[in-house]
Amino acid sequence: MAENLLQVENLNVNVDDKEILHGIDLEIGRQETHVLMGPNGAGKSTLGNTLMGNPRYTVTNGRILFNGQDITKESVDKRAKAGIFLSFQAPIEVPGISLGDFLRSAMEQRTGKRMRVMEFRKAVQENMELLNMDMSYLERDLNVGFSGGEKKKAEVLQLLMLRPELAILDETDSGLDVDAVRTVSKGIEQYQKTVKGSLLIITHSTKILEALNVDLVHVMVQGELVAIGDDSMIEEINEQGFAKYEA
Amino acid sequence: MKEKTKVSDIDRNMYDFRYDEKDAYKVQEGLTPAIVEQISKEKKDPEWMREFRLHCLDIYNQIPIPDWGPSIDGLDMDNIVTYVRPNTKMQGDWKDVPQDIKDTFERLGIPQAERKSLAGVGAQYDSELVYHNVKDEVAQQGVVYSDIESALHGEYADLIRSHFMKLVPPTDHKFAALHGAVWSGGSFVYVPEGVHLTIPLQSYFRLNAKGAGQFEHTLIIVEDNAYLHFIEGCSAPKYNVANLHAGCVELYVGKNSTLRYSTIENWSKNMYNLNTKRAIVAEGGKIEWVSGSFGSHTSYLYPMSVLQGRGARCEFTGITFAGKGQELDTGAKVVHNAPDTSSYINTKSISKDGGVSVFRSAVVVKPQAKRSKSAVSCQSLMVDNISRSDTIPAMDIRTNDADVGHEARIGKISDEAVFYLMSRGISEEDARAMIVSGFADNVSKELPLEYAVEMNNLINLEMKGAIG
Helix, strand or coil, rough: CCCCCCCEEEEEEEEEEEEEEEEEEEEEECCCCCEEEECCCCCCCHHHHHCCCCCCCCEEEEEEEEECEEECCCHHHHHHHHHEEEEECCCCCCEEHHHHHHHHHHHHHHHHHCCCHHHHHHHHHHHHHHHCHHHHHHHHHCCCCCHHHHHEEEEEEHHHHHHCEEEEECCCCCCCCCHHHHHHHHHHHHHHHHHHEEEEEEEECCCHHCCCCCCEEEEEECCCEEEECCHHHHHHHHHHCEEEEEC | CCCCCCCCCCCCCCCCCCCCCCCCCCCCCCHHHHHHHHHHHCCCHHHHHHHHHHHHHHHHHHCCCCCCCCCCCCCHHHHEEEECCCCCCEEHHHHHHCCHHHHHHCCCHHHHHHHHHHHEEEEEEECCEEEEEEEHHHHHHHCCEEEEHHHHHCCHHHHHHCCCCCCCCCCCCCHHHHHHHHHEEEEEEEECCCEECCCCCCEEECCCCCCCCEECCEEECCCCCCCCEEEEEEECCCCCCCCCCCCCEEEECCCEEEEEEEEEECCCCEEEEEEEEEEHHHCEEEEEEEEECCCCCCECCEEEEEECCCCCEEEEEEEEEEEECEEEEEEEEEEEEECCEEEEEEEEEEEEECCCEEEEEEEEECCCCCEEEEEEEEEEEECCCCCCEEEEEEECCCCCEEEEEEEEEEEEEEEEHHHHHHHCCCCCCHHHHHHHHHHHHHCCCCCCCCHHHHHHHHHHHHHHCCCC
C-alpha cells in the first residue's frame, strides 16, 4: 500500500461556531512517530479530538483519510474499530464499570471475537507488569479515584491491549512525576516495538520524547501548522520555546 | 448484528403473556359494603375480620384522595374488581397447580429459583395464593411461612389479630383503608427466637385478571436474635385498562435481629402501584430494605422504618427506573424513636423518554433519639432532555445531638463520557447503556443475583430500544 496511514487535507474545524483550526495538512506514514508541539491553546488537542471524531468539534472544510478511506464523517466507534486510538489528556471517570470489564469489551469490539476472562487476564498481565500496575486495578471502577499518573498508565495499558494502527497521545506526560513519565514512556516504546503502529504525540514538554525515536516534528501556533522538521527541533524548542514561531 | 428499531417501550415478552381468566369466583367491580361482605364470606373470615373490613371501608369513604403526589385520575374504583379467586385451591405440591397458572410461574422462573436457592416459596395468582411450600428443615426450626388466611384460623390466630394492620393502621391513608377492606392473599412469616435462616424465602405476586386489584398482605414477625431474608417479586401482563395494586407489608423485627426485605417490582405499565410498607425495629435490630421499582404507570412507594429500640438500624437501598409514560414517586421514611439509632438511605433513580421520577425522603428524629445518625444520599440520572427528576427531602430533627446528612445529585449522561467509551470502539448505545448500568451498579450488587441480572437486562433493553 503506497498511501499514507493518515492524510489530513486542508482541515478547518469549529468549536461552538468558532473556528479553531485553519486549513491543516498533515501526513503520517506507517510506523512513523510524529510529534505535535505548540504553546497552550494552539489547537493541538482540537486536532487530536477531531481525528478521533469528537462530536463537539465540527469539520467545516477539508477531509481526513485513514488507510485511504475518507473517515471525515465516520462515527467515533467506527474510527476506533478501524484502528485509531486517542489517549485522553484528562481520562473520564466512569463509575460502576471496572477497568477490566471495560478493557475486555473494548478488545472484543476491536477483534470482533468473544474473549474469556482467563484468556484476557493472561494477555493483560504482561503489559500491566511493564507499567508497574497491580492486577487489582482491573477490579477498580474505570479511572474513578485514580491519581493523574494512574489514569495515564491506564490509558497506555489500553493502547497496548487494543493495538491500534494510529495512536494519538494527547499530553500523556502532563502532570506526571519523573518516575511516571519514565513508565509511560516505556509503554510507548513497547507500542513502537511490538505493535509497529504510527504515533502522533501531542505535547508541550519534551521529557517524554527522550527515549523515543521521532521521525517528524510539527509546530502548531494559533490553529495552523507553521513548521515541520526532524527531531533536532525538539532540542531547539526545549531551549528557546515557541517565540520564534509566534510571529 | 440484527437491525435495531427504535421503540418507545421495552420488550416485555417475559412478562406480557397472559392466560384466559378461568377464575372460579370474582366479585363485581366497584366497592360497596355488600362487596366487602361478599369477600369476607368467600374467605371465611373470623367475625373480627369481617367487622374490621367494614370499619376500613367506612374510613376509606371518609379519607380524601392524596393531593400531593402524581395524578391517579386514571384510576376509577368503580371499575376495579377487588377480588378474583383463581380456579384452584392452594397447593403444596407444584404438580397439582393448574397448568396455565403453572406455566405462568414457570415462565417467570419461580419453581427453578425454589429448587436452586430458596428456603420456601409462595406464589400468588390474582387474589389468592396458589402454591406454598417450605423446605422441611426450615419448618423443623419452627419457621412458619404460610398464607394469612390459614394463619387466621390456626395456632397463630391471636398473633395475627394483635399485629394485623397495627403498624399500618387503616387511618394512615386512603389506600391503606382500602387495603384493610378488601385485602386478600399474601404471606405470614414467623421466625422464632435465635433462628438464622441462611437462605431466603420468596413470594411472587402475579396479577393476571384484567381491570383487577391486588391487595395482598405480608406480615412478618422476626423474634429476637434471628435473621431472615425475604424476597418479593411482582409482575403483571399489560392491559389497556387500569389495574391497581394496594398491598400492605408489616414487618416486626425483634431485638438484635436482622430482616432483609428485597423487592423487585415490575408491574405492567397500566398499573397503579399504591403500596404501603412499614417495619418496626426493636433494640439492636436492623431492617435492610432493597427495592427495585421498574414497572407500573404510577407508583407511590415509601417504605418506612420505625427505629423503636436503642441502637436500632435501618439501611435502605433503592433504584427506580421511570420510562415513557411512567411517573414513579418513590423514597423512604425513617422515624428515630430511641437513642443511638442510625439510618442510611441510598437511592438512585433513572428517568428516560419523558418518564418522571421523584424521590421523597422523610427523616424524623424524636427528642429521645439522642446521638442518632442519619445519612441520605440520592442520585438521579436523566438520560435525555425530556425526562424529569425531582428530589423532595424532608427532615424533622427534635434533638440537638443528632448527626444528620443529606446529599442529592441530579445529572445527565455526559457527552464526554460517551465519547471516551466510543473512542475505544464501543457503539454509542452500548456506551450509554454501560454508563447507566454503571450508575446503578452499587444498587444492583445488593439485589439477589437473578434479579441483578434481570435489572441489567432491563436497563440494556430500555437503553437500546431493541426488538427481540
